[in-house]
Amino acid sequence: MKTRISFLFALLLVIACSKDFTESPAVGALSDDALKNATGVDLLLTGAYSTLNAQVNVGYGNYWGRAADDWTADVLSDDAHKGSTDDDQADLKEIELYNWDPGNGYWAARWGVLFAGANRANAVIALINSIEGGDFSAQLAEARFLRGHFNFQIQRYWGNVPYISDENYAMTEFNQPNSGPIWDKIEADFSYAKENLPASQAEPGRPNKWTATAYLGKTYIYQSKFPAALAEFEAVINSGSYALLPNYVDNFKAKGENGTESVFAIQFTTDSGQSFNSNSMGTLNFPNPGPFGSCCGFYQPTQDLANAFQVDANGLPLLDTYNDQDIANDYGVNSDESFTPHAGALDPRIDYTVGRRGIDYNGYGVHVGKDWIRANFSDISGPYLGKKHVYHQDEASITQATGGWGEQLSGLNYHIIRYADVILMAAEAAVEVGQLDKALDYVNQIRLRAKNSDVVLDDDGNPAANYSIEPYGSFASADYARKAVRFERRIELGMEGQRLFDLRRWGTQVATMNEYFDNEARTISNIAQKRSTVSDKHTLLPIPTQAIDLSGGILTQNPGY
Numbered sequence: 001m002k003t004r005i006s007f008l009f010a011l012l013l014v015i016a017c018s019k020d021f022t023e024s025p026a027v028g029a030l031s032d033d034a035l036k037n038a039t040g041v042d043l044l045l046t047g048a049y050s051t052l053n054a055q056v057n058v059g060y061g062n063y064w065g066r067a068a069d070d071w072t073a074d075v076l077s078d079d080a081h082k083g084s085t086d087d088d089q090a091d092l093k094e095i096e097l098y099n100w101d102p103g104n105g106y107w108a109a110r111w112g113v114l115f116a117g118a119n120r121a122n123a124v125i126a127l128i129n130s131i132e133g134g135d136f137s138a139q140l141a142e143a144r145f146l147r148g149h150f151n152f153q154i155q156r157y158w159g160n161v162p163y164i165s166d167e168n169y170a171m172t173e174f175n176q177p178n179s180g181p182i183w184d185k186i187e188a189d190f191s192y193a194k195e196n197l198p199a200s201q202a203e204p205g206r207p208n209k210w211t212a213t214a215y216l217g218k219t220y221i222y223q224s225k226f227p228a229a230l231a232e233f234e235a236v237i238n239s240g241s242y243a244l245l246p247n248y249v250d251n252f253k254a255k256g257e258n259g260t261e262s263v264f265a266i267q268f269t270t271d272s273g274q275s276f277n278s279n280s281m282g283t284l285n286f287p288n289p290g291p292f293g294s295c296c297g298f299y300q301p302t303q304d305l306a307n308a309f310q311v312d313a314n315g316l317p318l319l320d321t322y323n324d325q326d327i328a329n330d331y332g333v334n335s336d337e338s339f340t341p342h343a344g345a346l347d348p349r350i351d352y353t354v355g356r357r358g359i360d361y362n363g364y365g366v367h368v369g370k371d372w373i374r375a376n377f378s379d380i381s382g383p384y385l386g387k388k389h390v391y392h393q394d395e396a397s398i399t400q401a402t403g404g405w406g407e408q409l410s411g412l413n414y415h416i417i418r419y420a421d422v423i424l425m426a427a428e429a430a431v432e433v434g435q436l437d438k439a440l441d442y443v444n445q446i447r448l449r450a451k452n453s454d455v456v457l458d459d460d461g462n463p464a465a466n467y468s469i470e471p472y473g474s475f476a477s478a479d480y481a482r483k484a485v486r487f488e489r490r491i492e493l494g495m496e497g498q499r500l501f502d503l504r505r506w507g508t509q510v511a512t513m514n515e516y517f518d519n520e521a522r523t524i525s526n527i528a529q530k531r532s533t534v535s536d537k538h539t540l541l542p543i544p545t546q547a548i549d550l551s552g553g554i555l556t557q558n559p560g561y
Contacts (some may be wrong), residue, residue, distance in 0.1 A: 051117035061108025070497030077499040078516035083300035102542035121147035121170035128466040141196035148189030190216035226432040232425035270411035288374035297374025309350035315470030355385030363393030444471035
């Protein structure tokens with residue numbers, strides 16, 4: 001569907017069309033007047049929703065950099081390696097190692113697709129504002145929510161970003177300066193959506209009042225507005241609209257999709273590969289070759305993340321000492337050589353997050369080690385496999401599709417916000433406003449769910465590892481509570497695209513990542529020689545060179561680049 005102002009304008013803010021060219025609609029296109037009705041609004045709104053899956057008709061940069069599930073952001077954190085071999089997606093290898101270049105194709109790809117989404121939302125808003133009569137308040141609220149979402153993503157990646165309003169869109173004034181943060185604009189969109197969306201929606205994937213409330217709280221917490229954030233999160237919690245799923249793993253299975261824990265999720269599907277609606281850019285992390293064929297082996301958990309699941313004799317995390325000793329891993333050990341999995345006590349969430357040798361892999365059998373790992377031992381990828389975005393064997397018939405050159409595609413939804421995330425953000429805000437008992441209760445809700453969930457079993461039906469997890473007894477100080485909440489976010493939300501942005505907003509990215517590289521080098525020695533030192537400039541991504549060039553100098557580069 002095309003309008004007089006093409007969606008292509010959205011991608012890099014700089015494309016314009018002449019008045020003469022648009023005086024007559026193109027063959028097969030609809031004029032503005034033809035869209036000024038309920039059908040036209042719904043068509044454009046559907047187009048805005050469709051951009052959530054990162055599929056647009058024109059792309060910039062490296063195609064894989066568009067990925068909607070933020071797995072490439074996890075590679076910038078201490079949670080994940082790029083995976084595969086060093087020479088496969090070399091752009092992303094340089095990102096993992098912090099050898100950043102503003103011309104990297106991953107930056108242009110993500111920038112482009114996010115602005116495409118924001119401007120598709122703008123197209124809906126501008127259309128509604130041009131229609132006289134009719135009630136489009138619900139569609140306007142959804143469009144403003146979507147614009148808030150896309151701008152939120154742009155803001156947390158780049159920091160100093162341009163803002164394109166629906167007025168800019170209507171006037172084709174896309175070339176705006178990136179003079180600073182746009183948090184106030186994002187707040188305004190989510191606030192409007194909160195006040196104008198219904199409390200529930202009949203169709204999965206559409207935001208409701210509480211979705212917008214949660215996202216507004218998230219916008220506040222990114223700005224350290226903790227009292228305001230806590231109020232929004234508690235409104236969601238007290239709404240009664242959400243609950244933790246009884247089993248942790250069901251968040252990553254089809255059976256749990258759009259359930260009580262799903263606050264806002266991208267609605268991926270497979271439909272036998274007939275559309276572009278599978279997670280085609282984000283689920284290249286299947287074992288290679290393993291039980292899936294010949295592709296692809298990306299997005300591997302780090303040793304650092306695996307270590308974080310160690311617990312003490314009381315079933316509590318090793319907040320300060322988890323990296324003093326690595327859990328047993330088979331890096332450098334071939335599959336035909338003997339290996340004994342880690343015998344120490346572990347949080348059971350590890351084996352729903354990290355695919356380890358000797359442990360069942362999502363129902364496909366015991367992970368055999370190196371023969372399922374595409375990378376060579378000389379590459380900067382570790383011995384683990386991701387599990388959260390790989391469909392389980394008992395659901396493969398409804399969540400699996402195959403891509404054009406052998407890659408496995410997934411129809412599993414991707415959580416942008418799930419209820420556990422809301423609870424932990426509420427806990428974080430509670431700590432910062434001095435309500436430690438409340439923070440303790442919220443964290444323990446998450447831990448008790450994990451304790452009471454099913455665990456991964458071995459072939460004899462017994463727990464596959466020495467699992468142990470208990471709630472905290474108390475938070476003795478704000479410092480201890482803050483550390484516990486932040487650690488809980490990591491082990492609950494690991495490999496879900498949140499970690500980098502948490503480190504950034506806490507102001508700990510530089511120190512954490514430099515320490516991470518030193519520790520990870522104990523397992524993968526090549527990292528020590530190839531990485532760059534992390535510095536303050538890395539707390540924001542560089543504005544893509546292509547965007548600056550096309551803007552004619554209107555866009556300016558972030559500091560340090």
